[in-house]
Structures are given as structure tokens and as C-alpha cells.
Amino acid sequence: MSQQSPASQHNGDNPVYPTVNYLNADRGVKSWLLTLDHKRIAVMYFVSVLVMFLVGGIFAMAVRLELLTPGPTIMGANTYNRMFTLHGVVMIFMFMIPAIPGVFGNFCMPLMLGAKDVAFPKLNLLSLYLYWTGSILAISAIVGGGLDTGWTFYPPYSTSTPMTAFPALLGVFILGFSSILTGLNFIVTIHTLRAPGLTWMRMQLFVWAIYATSIIQVLATPVIGLTVMLVGIEKVAGFGLFDATKGGDPVLFQHFFWFYSHPAVYIMVLPSMGVVSDAVAAFARKNVFGYKMIAYSSLGIAFVGFFAWGHHMFVSGQSPFDNGAFAVISMFVGVFTAIKVFNWVGTLYRGAILVSAPFLYICGFLFFVVFGGMTGIAVATVSLDVHWHDTYFVVAHFHFIMVGAVIMGFLIAIHYWFPKMFGRKYHEGWGMVAASFIILGFIATFIPQFLAGNAGMPRRYYMYPERFQALNVASTAGASLLAIGFVIIAIYLIYALLRGEIAGDNPWNSKGIEWLTTSPPDKHNFPKPIVVTQDPHSYQQPGEEVEHVVI
């Protein structure tokens, strides 16, 4: 990404591009690779996760194209199996987990605290390097060694497949450490670097969400790290921990795996919910309805999310009693999510809504998160899951959350904070066109997959009976719309980066603390120390008579 922007040649009316800012304060490759500035690290994360998203997206399109016809279409069975493995591994471990925390957590969270940087800047840079190392190792191992286990690595298949598994698993292990260090860094930052007056109940909701996410990252990620290493060691040294012929238990792996991977869903979705909480307030110009409920429900999800993992294993041979227990616990995650949804919609009520691309994404997000979340409740209903488990219904459900919620949140964040990061505006008209493509394309891609799951099509199928073809064609068509949407976004954002209109410091008139400095910010964030005197997301003008409404 081109980082420099020539100092304000666009001078003129009011918006001014700050002549010296974090993007051009230091120059040269070394000043980027060895930087300790959280904003520069965020920009490098931004570029990296976008590359990963592109790569993962290409794999997704390959999978969708293959599924156009019931038989072989453009690739062989083994290639297909590698494609969906790559799609899953890249999108989950290299895009979705680091995306919002790595980019916007890094960029905005310290700004929202009124801080100069994160608590441990060097550790922050190390996280980025670990992320690069892990990603390169995992991708080259999968491409070179042809790993075909799916992103779930279930043994005994993963320990018996002839493909190279160890380097890929090591890559995931290293990625886990990147995630742990980031989480640790953010927790300490939030505890210690809040500006004077910034009490916990005055923190912006994005910070709350990042805080809850970080707790999960620190507590859960070590489990996946150790688990994939156990698989790796088992494959290399034949330990037999998960191998029934040696007295091991393959289901044990599933417990370990989901103990991380279920909370990992919240590592991905909580930051996105945080973005929405902030953006809803900014784009409706209104206080957040039920601020405390949203903040506490983030912590609630983080807590309850640790005890729900068994709902991935209803037909694994787990005892019926356990299944019931995990099902009830899963329902509570749904309640916390519902609380958030009601409060977001409540925030819009009597607001002053800014017509914009981010707002379209917010509408889409609300629909997707309710539909995706409630289909999650549906699959947690034990008897229904027996039919849906491992079918396209589950695939559609988690894509509704992963794409519908997480990527919508990511897109909202990109559009909302683009001016903050680069000091320029994107084209709002094109933004809304792309948003329409993405929202409609998304519905067209994944609603047919729900139906294919109902009809009984199992996931990870290279070939399928002809009766599923119509639904698969519809899904692939939808995926093309999605792809077009993303291409439009890429074009107008690159254009905006180079030639976009100068945004000015606060183009959205947002009350977030991150907007109190220039856009793009100075290398040291704020020209003078911040003192917080107001409640968060407070859009009432000081001194103005405020109408109080309670519903």
C-alpha cells in the first residue's frame, strides 16, 4: 500500500491534510519494518490481512466454481480437498482472527484511550512478525505438502494422511502466539493507559469488545497451539494420543480443538460487534441505547463461550447428557447476542442517520447477525442438529456469522476509519453501490446453502447428487456478485488513497475520542494530553437542552 501522501496540495477550503503525520514522519523501508508505532503496525496488518483475504477469496471462488456441476468441473478431488483446506485455514487463522484486532484494534484502540501507543510496542511488532512467519510457513506447507485435512485437522485422518502436516501445524501454532501476544498487550494497555477521566464506564464500546476478545485470546489460544502440536508430534513420532489402535481417543482431539475453536468464533465476531456499536452511535448521531448492557454482554459472551464447545460434537459419540448440557449453555450465548441486537436497533430510534455505505452495512449486519445467530440456536437444538450436523446448513450458518457479521464489521470499520487512517475520503456513491452488491450477493450465496443443508448435502463434498445442483449454481452466482462487490471496493479505496478528497480531521462529526486528533494522526497521536469529561458516544451538544426519553 502506498503510504505517503504529498502534503496538502489540496489546500483551499476547510479540510486540511496535516503536513506531518505518522505516514510521512519517517521515511524508508526500515522505518516501517522496525517501527514501534501502533498505527504503522496497524497499516502493515491492514495490507497483510487484505492480501490474505484476497488469497482466501480466490480459494473460495475455486471451490464454488468446482461445485457448479455435480461431477468434476475444474479440478480433481485431491485438489478440491486442498482448496477448501486452504480457504478455511487462510480465512480463519490469517484473516479473520487478526483482521479487526490487528488493524483497527491496533490503530484505534490506543487513540480511543487517549494513549500514545500500546503498553508494549516492541511486543506489538513481534506479534506482527510472528503473524508473518506463521502465515508464510502454513501456506507454503499446505501448498507444497498438499495438506487436505480441512481446517479442523481431525485425527486419525490428519495423522494418517500421507500429506505433510507438521509444518502447517507449526505455522498455526506460531499464529496462535501472535494472537496471544496481541491479546496480552491490549489487556495491559486498556488497564494502564487510559487517559485521565476515562473511567471504565466511559470507554467506547469498541474498546470493551477488544478487551473481551483479548481475554479469550489469552485464555483459549494456548489450547489450540498445544493441540495442533500434539497432532504434529503424533504424526511425526507416532505417540498414539488420538490413535485408537494405540489406546488413544480421536474424540479427545475434538474436545481440545473446540475448546479453542468455539471461543475463537467470538475472537472473530466480538471485535466486529464492537465496531458496530461504535459505528451505530456515530452514524445515528446518538448515544448508545443500553451502553452497559452492550459492554457487559461482551464479557458475558466471552465467559459463556468457554463452556459451549461440546455443541460441535452432538453426533461424535459424546454422551446424550453432555449434549443437553452444552445445548443449554449455548442458548445463553444467543441471549447475550440478542441483547446487543436490541440495543443497536434501539440506538437508531430517533437518531439523525447519515446516509452512507457504512450505514447500509449496518443494516445488513443486523439482518445477518440475527439470522446467523438464530440458526446457531437452531443447530444447538440437539434433535435438529442430528440432521444438520456436517451439512451445508452448518456451512451457511457459520458463514452468516463469519462473513455476514465479521466481514460486514470489517467493512464498516474500513469505511468509517479510512479517513482517520489516511486522511482522505472514499466515494460515497460507489461505496453504496458496492454495499448493495455485497449484501445481495451474500444473501444469494448463503441462503441456497441453508437449503442444500436441509436437503441433506454434506459439507466438504467434491461430487454430489444431481438434485443439489440448482442450489449450488445459485450459490456460485451469488458468490460472483460478492466478488464484484469486493473488486469495486478495492478500486475506489485505492483511488481514494491516491487522489481522494481531503477528509479533514473529523468528516463524520463523530464524538469518538480517536477523532480528537488530526486525520491522519500525528506520530505521537495527540498534540496535547486528552482529558475525558463526557460519557462515551454522547451526541448531545454541551449546554443544549436535552430531551430525555425512556422506553
Add this chain to the structure above:
Amino acid sequence: MRELMRQLLWLPPQASTFAWPVDRLHYFVITVTMVASILTGLLAFYFFFKYRARRADQSTPLVLPSVKFEIAVIGVPLFFFLLWFVQGFQDYIWYTTPPKNTMDVYVMAKKWMWKFAYAEGGPNAIGTLHVPANRPVRLLMTSRDVLHSFYVPDFRIKQDVLPGRYTETWFEATKPGRYQIFCAEYCGTWHSQMWGEVVVMSGQDFDTWMVEQKAGLAERVDTGGDDGGNMRGSIVEYGKKIAMSEGCLRCHSLDGQPHIGPTWLDLYQRRETLENGESIIADEAYLTDSMIDPRGKVVKGFKPVMPTYKGRLAAPEAAALVEFIKSLRSTSLENLPSKEATYEPAKPSQPTQRR
């Protein structure tokens, strides 16, 4: 209405007794989900038009939730979620509790095929499972290699199949016909082709078919695969032969007499107390396990003297032995309280097993 919903949702035919309870709850859950999500989306969109900003710095009222609103926000979803849970779990318990009088079929999964063996004797089939309609059928499943999952969409049943362990599922087909079996757990290159078929026949047709099959079997050598080549006729008979040739009967009696090991009469499904105080039920898994690792779970009152049969018994042989043990019922059948007290081993000894 029932049929319309089924077609709208692209659901396959409801061909087992479990299908309708599942679909009924499915319709309820999905209808509420659709209504809730569309209402939310539309409400957001409506606010989008109704409360558009008129000026850039427009101020807005401070709107806060009342306690009543907060309770409703928590209560209403919780009510629906718990309602679904209660109904779903009830149905699930019914589904995981097979009736007593099931017809048992052994299922062996391997990359990338399904093999079936009838407990009551009959053909050793690959890929196609013949069953009677309106009679509960229980599947005792294990895998030779990696994880698989036995899935019949038309019956709404699915169960993972694991190596080194028996899992079970059951169904009662309601309509004669042919129903596809899928493997639902990813198992490698041809996972997507690991298909099979359940052929449901009317009870009478099935009985006739079975008689024919048995007659045919008597004449031709079964070609059922790498490990079942010598399985002919009744699996129970086969088990008896193995019990004699492997020396099982030197320690286990068939008539309830106490001996070195527990008697096999009525052993199946008996509740036993182990040395360590744990209580187990002697099901297929326990019996098989005891052959392979006899010292893992020894029944109280017996000594761990049984040698392991690991490597000596092939999987079908172990299954045949289990079936032979299952066939040994005293006339009073189950329901007797467990009989371990009657053992009083003359000379100590041992049943066994682990896990």
C-alpha cells in the same frame, strides 16, 4: 401445510418415525428465525428513512432503556430458546434410546465404503442395507480407519463412526423405498463418494428376501471383502465356532454355572460392578473391549487372568462372538436384576476390560 413447508425448505421426504418430530420443531424454529431477522433488518431500514439526518450537526434526544425493556430483551429470546431446547432435547433422548426389540445390524465403515452384517445371519453386504419397514433397526457401527459419519437424510439420522469404538444409532423406516446414505465426516479423497443405500422393504418382502439370501449363501462362498470371506450362514453360529476354537468356553459357561470367568448367559446388557467400584453395562463395546484388553475393566469378584485376544481375533470374529453372547438368553429375558452375585467363582477369575 406440512407438505408445503417441507418443500419450501427443500427437506427430503420424511421416511422414518424420527423425521416428523424433527421437522415439526424445524418449522417452528426457522419461522421464528425468519420473522425475527427480517423484522430487525426492516426496522433498521425503516429507521434509516424515518430518522435521516437533516443537518450535519443535528442533535438527538437521549434515549435510554427502562428496566422493563431490559427484562423483556432478555426474557423473550430466553423463553423461545429454552422452549426449543426442551422440545429438542426430549426428541433427542427418544432418538438416542433404541427400543428393546431392535433388529441389529453391524456397520463397518472404511475408506470409502459401508459394509453391513446382519446379527441374525444373512448376507454380508457392501453399500446396500436392506431393512424391513415399521420395525426398529439398530446399527452398531465401527470404523476400520478414520472417522466417518453415517447419515441418511430421509430418516434425519446421523452418527459418527469411530475407530476402536462402537457407536450406535437406530431408526424405524416408515415407507418402503430406497434412501441414500452419505458419509458426513470428512475422510479423504473420495469422502464425497462414500455413498450407500438403505432399501426399505415391507416386513413380508423382507422376510422372504432374507430367506432367499440365506439359501443362496449356503451355496456360494461369500465374497464380502478382505475380512469377511469366511462369514457364512448365521453370524451367531460363526461366533459359537470361534468360542470353541479359541478356548473361550474353558473359562466362560453358557448356562449360568459359575466358572473362572463370568457366565455368558444373560451377560449382554447386564449391569456389572467393577473392581474399582465403577458400574458398567455389558454392551457390545464392553464385550469387544474385554476381548482385546481383558485386564482393563475386571468385574468385581473375578481375577484378571484372561489373556488378551488382540491380534488373534479379526473384527468380524469379535463381532460374531459378541452376537453369540447376545444370543444366550435365559427364558426370563432381561429385567432380572443383575446376577453377578450368583457367580461365586469356584476359582477366582475374571471378566475384564477397560474403558
